[in-house]
Amino acid sequence: MRKKIIAGNWKMNMTPSEAKDLIRLLKDGCNTDSSDVVFIVPSIDVTTAAECLKGTQIKLGTQNFYFEDKGAFTGEISAKMILDAGGEYVIIGHSERRTIFKEDDAMINKKLKKAHAEGLKPILCCGESLSLREDGTYKAFIEGQIKSAFEGVSEEEVKNTVIAYEPIWAIGTGKTATADEAEEVCKMIRDCIKAIYSEDAGETIRIQYGGSVNGSNAKELFEKLDIDGGLVGGASLKDDFIKIVNYKA
């Protein structure tokens, strides 16, 4: 039985002071017994957030890192820095990183391998644009993203990866994929992991859905067989996130 994982991707929102207020609003209401709950905060908020989350089971992560250990990489942060500041998870390959910051499949593969090498838990994002959805090639596209991200990644590491299926047309648009549409792709991704690695790896890996998840649609999505939780953007910045985490209640 896979444990659900529900992560809030704060994106470029919340100063450290605002992060304190948001954590105060959310931390007591989130039930962490049946799901792993993760706040994915801006890097500069990690230290403050770690302090505020002491004594809770809520986990912390960042939205990006660079695959080198240290050195002349102005503007970047390393896996060790995240871990040392109290972070445990990292998002890799979010569509906003791929499109706005031009991260390609080769870089995403390097980041995935480095995260595992350092003991940082990756949430690997994949998902198609509206045009790929409409022309029907989205499954092949996502399969390509998965294959290239996992090149050279071991079976043990795969089991410790979380994949977030996030159709780009559903991110921040209020247009959620239907539960059946989301399930179709999450199952396809799981089958793809089974084909590349093993039945066991496919059954173990956790696959989230992301894209306009909110307190009203979370239950229907998360009850699908192959959807192991969600990556939540907009709704993670308000108390609706509690409703999402406690979707069973």
Ligand code: PGA
């Ligand atoms: P959204 O964002 O929930 O605001 O659609 C999801 C994401 O980009 O991770």
